[in-house]
Amino acid sequence: MTVVWILFVSSVIVLPAAALLALRWAVRHGEFKNLQKTALSIFDEEEPVGRMTDRFPGPQRSSKSSQP
Amino acid sequence: MxxxxxxxxxxxxxxxxxxxxxxxxxxxxxxxxxxxxxxxxxxxxxxxxxxxxxxxxxxxxxxxxxxxxxxxxxxxxxxxxxxxxxxxxxxxxxxxxxxxxxxxxxxxxxxxxxxxxxxxxxxxxxxxxxxxxxxxxxxxxxxxxxxxxxxxxxxxxxxxxxxxxxxxxxxxxxxxxxxxLYVSQWYLLAALFWFPWLYSAAQILLIMEPVRGVVQATVNWWFAHNVLGLWFTPIGIGAIYYFIPKVLGIPVYKYSLSVIGFWSLALFYNWNGMHHLVGGPLPAWLITVSIVASVMMTIPVVTVGLNHHFTMWGSFHKLKDSPVLRFMVFGGMSYTVTSLHGVLLALRSVSEVTHFTHSTIAHAHQGMYAFFTMVMFGAIYYIVPRIIQVEWPSARLISIHFWASAIGIMLYIVPLIIGGTLQGVAMINPDVPFLDPNKYSVVTMTVPYLRVRSVSGFIILVGHLAFATSFIWIVARWIKAARQHQPTPIVSNV
Amino acid sequence: MNPDPDNNTPAAAGVVADLAPADPREHIEPNEAQRPMSLWYVTFLCLFFGWGGYYVQRYSADYGALSYDENAGFGGAKTNIVKQVDPYVLGKRLFENVCAKCHQPDGHGVAGQYPPLVGSEWALASGPARMVRIALDGLQGPITVKGAGYNNTMTPHRDALNDQQLAAILTYVRTQKEWGHNASAVAPEEVAGIRNKTKDRAALGSWTAAELLALPDHEPRP
The missing domain is CATH 1.20.120 (Four Helix Bundle (Hemerythrin (Met), subunit A))
Known part of the structure; x- marks a missing residue:
């Protein structure tokens, strides 16, 4: 039964507490500020906004190969 | 590169x-x-x-x-x-x-x-x-x-x-x-934490020190439903949140919504499993709370759906060119459909008919395959060429894979949901016998739908074989390229 | 597919970086007020939370651990939360699980070992007081049933069965139609009364037939 109690306590107290701590960390860390900028964080100079980064492989690609 | x-x-x-x-x-x-x-x-x-x-x-x-x-x-x-x-x-x-x-x-x-x-x-x-x-x-x-x-x-x-x-x-x-942190990271890290919690709790409560009676059923449904909702779903959503904007080159439609989407998922999903026990000998409030949480899942689902679909809005012609986008958009749309369908299935009046029928199986496959597996396929098509610096060898094989999987799973889900619902209607009708080869009975009426499912299984297998061929082929090219110490030609910024 | 701006080659990338510092992404710089949260979305959230609160309260049957009927316990109907169970049906099921191992499913017992219940003067006494005592704390020593002698022990069920369950079993035994029984039913309150009155009995061991015969059939009302 002990293990069931450990589980109960960890599920009912520790997990929600962890979620709240994560939320607090995120708020203090400014994770919810400047959200538009975060949305752009997956893009960079290498793969900027406005450029598709995937297409079917095929002959049209090999013509533009970066191979010298 | x-x-x-x-x-x-x-x-x-x-x-x-x-x-x-x-x-x-x-x-x-x-x-x-x-x-x-x-x-x-x-x-x-x-x-x-x-x-x-x-x-x-x-x-x-x-x-x-x-x-x-x-x-x-x-x-x-x-x-x-x-x-x-x-x-x-x-x-x-x-x-x-x-x-x-x-x-x-x-x-x-x-x-x-x-x-x-x-x-x-x-x-x-x-x-x-x-x-x-x-x-x-x-x-x-x-x-x-x-x-x-x-x-x-x-x-x-x-x-x-x-x-x-x-x-x-x-x-x-x-x-x-x-x-x-980008929104995908929230989902992925949460999933990394949630899965061991689910798995160890279920192992302890069901196998190591088994609880008894209806609590066992409760824990089992809690686990089975949460593996879908707190392990696979966040990873699937997190992947879509990255890949659709990344492939399109368009930022997420409305990033602030993603915050609500994540936290409402974290808040509501965990309660969902008990809606499978409608009519069971559980305290009424337990099932009621679970039904409410299931309906509240509409909030994260609609929120995530708005973001995914409006990011895609106006770019549907690009599906023609990008295999990753096809899989991702198919997965994202399936997520919306399967989740809203799931909300309906959680309601008492619906569950009384559809539960314990093939409709539940169809719903599970809609979530695991039409949503999650398709997203994983898309992700694999995106990631593999980048990490091994070799391009997928055949566009045709990718197309075959996509269409076989997409048509196969639709052929699986739609007839089986219809058949399952009719099966449920037959089961609660005392005039319909359970098994009678000579007239309309619960067992015999499902057979045509089950045959269609087997057919859909073969179509899906064809897709998977196409995928396997692609994969073996690309690995072979990779090994060959590694032996020759020179990378196969590839467009750099793919 | 539109051809990419070809800055894969190093030179082209350099040109882009030199001549066009206003990279495409610069045009989409963060603008928080770009799309405020729509009123539709807020309404949508409020509707769901409102509905959720209502539904939980309406169909939770006062959050009782034994409340299986989601429609009970709302709007004043709070007394009828536990569903009514037919004591005969409950008694039959419990009898088959608990009693039939010794007294046999047909209630005839085993000659020389377990006394019969069918036609037993103990089971069909005008009141259930002795039956309740036997069921609660067991029986030991010699006893005569339907003219035959038995000397065995019956286990107590004080902790195993609650008042409702014991009353249901005894009602079943006393009114079993196929056995031709037609004695009075046993109410859970009667069991509760005797259970309370004999709560120290367990320490003294099971009842003997002689002790029970000294007690009345009917439990006098307090």
């Missing part, structure tokens, strides 16, 4: 492009650090996918032709069906999920995977665990608890391997260079 470009860039325009060069070098370093690990996981996932598909076909065939392979104890329905489930859930889906998670964490943290060999060892042991588990199920050692059939001698292996993998994911996150 060929390894030589950064230095040339710096030589040409040192001041302005130093940053670009560094980023490019870092990206190459990140992708290289994941290479072996990810290929191991993707390869193993593919093997389990094929094994799981074959088990699925055997099980499906038995549903309308019960004599098929009935004299082989190893392949009776009671063993093949859990073998299918565990092969696709813990073999294919979890391994693909782990690999995609690790890659996304590395990419989004802009940090390489350190000491990847540890994850490789964990991966090998995970596969041994799944193999022993499925062997055990076929040998008749199943625990007989749904979604936890893997016998007790294999689960510690799974748990330890998983713990290593998750810790490695978190270590990578700890050493991140990008300080701001």
């Amino acid at each position: 060929s390894a030589t470009s950064p230095s040339i860039l710096q030589a040409l325009s040192p001041s302005d492009t130093e940053d670009v060069a560094q980023r490019r070098a870092l990206l190459a370093e990140i992708d290289a650090s994941c290479r072996g690990t990810l290929m191991l996981f993707f390869g193993a996932a593919l093997v389990w996918l094929l094994i799981g598909t074959v088990f699925a076909l055997i099980a499906s065939w038995k549903m309308h032709s019960p004599d098929f392979l009935a004299d082989i104890p190893w392949l009776t329905f009671g063993r093949v069906r859990p073998a299918h489930l565990n092969a696709v859930v813990f073999g294919f889906a979890s391994e693909a999920a782990i690999a995609v998670t690790l890659w996304l964490i590395c990419r989004l943290c802009r940090a390489p995977l350190m000491h990847g060999w540890v994850v490789n060892i964990a991966g090998v042991f995970w596969n041994i665990g799944v193999a022993i588990g499925i062997g055990g199920i076929l040998a008749g050692h199943s625990t007989a608890i749904e979604w936890l059939e893997i016998p007790g001698y294999a689960t510690p292996l799974l748990f330890v391997s998983y713990a290593l993998i998750a810790i490695w994911g978190i270590i990578t996150f700890r050493f991140r260079r990008e300080k701001h």
Whole structure:
């Protein structure tokens, strides 16, 4: 039964507490500020906004190969 | 991106492009650090996918032709069906999920995977665990608890391997260079924490120190539903949140919504499982709370759906060109549809008809395949060429894979939901007999729908074989290229 | 597919970086007020939370651990939360699980070992007081049933069965139609009364037939 109690306590107290701590960390860390900028964080100079980064492989690609 | 470009860039325009060069070098370093690990996981996932598909076909065939392979104890329905489930859930889906998670964490943290060999060892042991588990199920050692059939001698292996993998994911996150978290990271990290909680709690409460009576059913449904909702779903959503904007080159429609989407999922999903016990001998409030939480899931689903679909809005013509986009958009749309359908199924008045029918099976496949598996396929098509620097060999094979999977799964879901609902109507009608070959009965009326399901299974198998061919082909090219010490031609910024 | 702006080659990338610092992404710089949260979305959230609160309260049957009927306990109907169970049906099921192992499913017992219940003067006494005592704390020593002697022990069920269950079993035994029984039913309150009155009995061991015969059939009302 002990293990069931450990589980109960960890599920009912520790997990929600962890979620709240994560939320607090995120708020203090400014994770919810400047959200538009975060949305752009997956893009960079290498793969900027406005450029598709995937297409079917095929002959049209090999013509533009970066191979010298 | 060929390894030589950064230095040339710096030589040409040192001041302005130093940053670009560094980023490019870092990206190459990140992708290289994941290479072996990810290929191991993707390869193993593919093997389990094929094994799981074959088990699925055997099980499906038995549903309308019960004599098929009935004299082989190893392949009776009671063993093949859990073998299918565990092969696709813990073999294919979890391994693909782990690999995609690790890659996304590395990419989004802009940090390489350190000491990847540890994850490789964990991966090998995970596969041994799944193999022993499925062997055990076929040998008749199943625990007989749904979604936890893997016998007790294999689960510690799974748990330890998983713990290593998750810790490695978190270590990578700890050493991140990008300080701001992208929404996908929230989903992925949460999933890394939620899964061990679910799995260990269910193992303890159902197998190590089994609770009794209806509590057992409660825990089992809690676990089975949450594996979908708190392990696969966040990884699927997190992947879509990255890949659709990334492939299109368009930022997420409304990023602030993603915050609400994540936290409402975290708040509501965990309560959902008990809506499967409508009508069962559980305290009424427990089921009621679960139904309410299920309906509240509309909030994260609609929120995520708005973001995914409006990001895509106006770009549908691009589906023609990008295989990744096809899989991702199919998965994203399926997520919306399957979740809203799930909300309906949770209501008492609906559940009384549809539960314990084939409709539930169709719904589960809608979530696991039409949503999650399709997203994983898309992610694999995006990631593999980048980490091994080899392009997919055949556009046609990718097309075959997509269309076979998409048509196959629709042919699975739609008839089976209709058939299952009619089955439910028949079951609650006292005038319809349970089994009577000569008139409309519960058993005989389902047979046509079950036959259609077997057909859809074959179509899906064709798609998976096309995928396997592609994968083996690209690996062969990779090995060949590695032997020749020169990368196969590839467009750099793909 | 539109051809990419070809800055894959190092030179082209350099040109882009030199001549066009206003990279495409610069045009989409963060603008928080770009799309404020729509009123529709807020309404949508409020509707769901409102409905959720209502539904939980309406169909939770006062959050009782034994309340299985989601429609009970709302708007004042709070007394009828536990569903009514037919004591005969409950008694039959419990009898088959608990009693039939010794007294046999047909109630005839085993000659020389377990006394019969069918036609037993103990079971069909005008009041259930002795039956209740036997069921609660067991029986030991010699006893005569339907003219035959038995000497065995019956286990107590004080902790195993509650008042409702014991009353249901005894009602079943006393009114079993196929056995031709037609004695009075036993109410859970009667069991509760005797259970309370004899709560120290367990320490003294099971009843003997002689002790029971000294007690009345009917439990006098307090």
